[in-house]
Amino acid sequence: DQQVKQNSPSLSVQEGRISILNCDYTNSMFDYFLWYKKYPAEGPTFLISISSIKDKNEDGRFTVFLNKSAKHLSLHIVPSQPGDSAVYFCAARARDDKIIFGKGTRLHILP
């Protein structure tokens, strides 16, 4: 039973365009939602977070949107750059501090 779902295993986007990665969740008790980025042979790296009481958080080229009624969040990367090619994990924190990860979306930025 997946509490955090990333339905797109992969996504290809032209360099300079917007990348949109999507994520759905089932547990309404999550208090923080997160995005982690992972390069091959490295551990995941924290990218951006959003509290459950907000609907948008922006950090440079990265913006996360939260739609609580739809139990949906998305990560926007504008403009996309070659270094953004990686696997992106959506995650959520439960009240007991556990982080539940999605299975990831592989983003390919095309030249």
Next chain:
Amino acid sequence: DAGVIQSPRHEVTEMGQEVTLRCKPISGHDYLFWYRQTMMRGLELLIYFNNNVPIDDSGMPEDRFSAKMPNASFSTLKIQPSEPRDSAVYFCASSFSWATYEQYFGPGTRLTVT
């Protein structure tokens, strides 16, 4: 700071052997997490510690798995005996208690059990 340090980076062992994975968290972090990544199950939490005390080990798959944190700067994950289905990448991560959503991951240990 050098970040979270894990050793070994790669481990190849035969079925039935004992395997010990090691982790040194970032100094000052009071939470430590062990994760396993597989193609089928993705990234799953095995166990986590707060101030060296195990808080939740419900993700540990079987009694063959055990984890310890004897002090704030060292933790081990042991598999005894190992089986081929334990083959995966094992990550250790640490964080501050006031921001457990912002975890710092080590580079991982790729375990292959033949």
